Amino acid sequence: MRLCLTLLCLLLALPSSAAQLTLELSTGTRHWQSEQLLTHPQARDLSVEQDVAYKRAMHYRAVPLAALLEGVQPGDHLQAVALDGFAAEMPASPLLQMDPTQAQAWLAIEDPKQPWPPLAKGKPGAGPFYLVWRNPQASGIRPEQWPFQIATIRRLPPVETRFPALLPDPALAADSPVRQGFALFQQNCLACHRLNGAGDAQFGPDLNLPHNPTEYFQPAFLRQYIRDPQSLRHWPQARMPGFAAQVLNEQELDALLAYLRHMAGRKAQP
Structure with missing residues (x-):
């Protein structure tokens, strides 16, 4: 009995498992683990004053999305697919923009050891990966361009095609x-x-x-x-x-x- 309780305590003490982000781009498919992104050379602490998902100020560990979009060109078209089937269609140009006077796209990464709060009572949080923006009003970024619970980002032909x-x-x-x-x-x-x-x-x-x-x-x-x-x-x-x-x-x-x-x-x- 004591052994069972000890094992149970050890299991409860373990951190949540890390998540995986899949990028399907013209250069091939790459998988990023959350711990890799949390320690990425360009990762930084980011404050978002008007967070779309949480409707309040939030603080994240995040990487400029442009740093992950190897081989993507401004004229390309991308799609972010969430765990629940939400599929955001996005032109690549705003996602690659790093001019501080324009909107800048960042990939927020949930730390398994410090999970984000639920979006509402009885609902999960926005993790494991969430596309957030700095200065979104400068480029007319809409709420649907803030996909959360992202599992995959892929390069695809435009919607019309x-x-x-x-x-x-x-x-x-x-x-x-x-x-x-x-x-x-x-x-x-x-x-x-x-x-x-x-x-x-x-x-x-x-x-x-x-x-x-x-x-x-x-x-x-x-x-x-x-x-x-x-x-x-x-x-x-x-x-x-x-x-x-x-x-x-x-x-x-x-x-x-x-x-x-x-x-x-x-x-x-x-």
Whole structure:
């Protein structure tokens, strides 16, 4: 009995296991262990005043993401995949930017010996890896560009090439609000949702099959739902964030809804 208790105490005293980040880039696949990143030559202590995930100031051990993106060029396209299936689509250029007057991307690393707090009651924390930004307002960085619980970062062709079922009618004018809405859909919605069966996210429902939300929501209620989902229908397990006017202004919301209405007439089987 005493031996069993001793073994149990030893097990409880052991630190949590380290996590692994996978990078799938043009130079090949590389795996980084959390302890390797915590002691990376460019790792430093970083303060984030307006943390998107925790909604308060936070302090991290972090590495400039550009230091890890070997061979990535500004014109490339990257995707960050989270443990829960969230898949953030990101142009590489802002991620490589290290000009202090612009937004700078940093990879925050959770120390297994000092785990980060939960995001909310009953929820896990943002670890093991979290993309955070310094000076995000300088480059218009949106909340969906702060993916957390990252497991993999990979270089991929652009969304338009990978998923033609997402494309609006090519006959539309270049300045059509629908085209602007398509760009906003990629930035704000595609990380969680598919449309026409197209997309890599495994988090939320398809937004066109079998029905588009513009087909079953009254317009005013759809706008309210996007702004504050919990104000329209509340349940504890809800995970969709609200998009305040500071994130998606009225003109941008109009354009996003124009894209969704347009795609309701362009249903395609996956």
